[in-house]
Amino acid sequence: MEKVTLKVSGMSCGHCVKAVEGSVGELNGVSTVTVNLNEGTVDVEFNASEVSLDAIKETIDDQGYDVA
Amino acid sequence: MEKVTLKVSGMSCGHCVKAVEGSVGELNGVSTVTVNLNEGTVDVEFNASEVSLDAIKETIDDQGYDVA
Numbered sequence: 306m307e308k309v310t311l312k313v314s315g316m317s318c319g320h321c322v323k324a325v326e327g328s329v330g331e332l333n334g335v336s337t338v339t340v341n342l343n344e345g346t347v348d349v350e351f352n353a354s355e356v357s358l359d360a361i362k363e364t365i366d367d368q369g370y371d372v373a
Numbered sequence: 374m375e376k377v378t379l380k381v382s383g384m385s386c387g388h389c390v391k392a393v394e395g396s397v398g399e400l401n402g403v404s405t406v407t408v409n410l411n412e413g414t415v416d417v418e419f420n421a422s423e424v425s426l427d428a429i430k431e432t433i434d435d436q437g438y439d440v441a
Binding site for chain 2: 315317318319320321324369
């Protein structure tokens with residue numbers, strides 16, 4: 306299991322939290338995803354043999370947010 | 374038909390726009406509802422014999438936003 310903290314801009318409200326946590330949380334191989342609105346970060350625990358970090362970043366991007 | 378501009382705080386993104394426009398737009402008697410994120414306003418056209426201004430304000434409040 307790997308753990309990463311991504312810097313993500315554009316998340317501003319509870320709906321954004323749900324959009325990111327919901328979409329990333331649905332990916333196979335992702336075990337936990339936690340958005341911190343104040344910090345503008347997304348913590349993700351995932352199994353790198355099942356899902357790539359790029360796929361996780363792309364999923365967040367697809368929701369309309371910029372991953373640093 | 375009446376027209377009102379409400380000052381609403383807490384709307385910060387496209388999801389908020391959809392939440393407010395969607396919920397207010399579903400009320401019987403409301404013909405148009407337009408959120409302006411930059412101004413923090415919601416313009417509503419409604420038929421006062423079908424829906425009260427209070428009901429409109431309450432609907433916005435129920436979505437988690439403060440109506441001035």
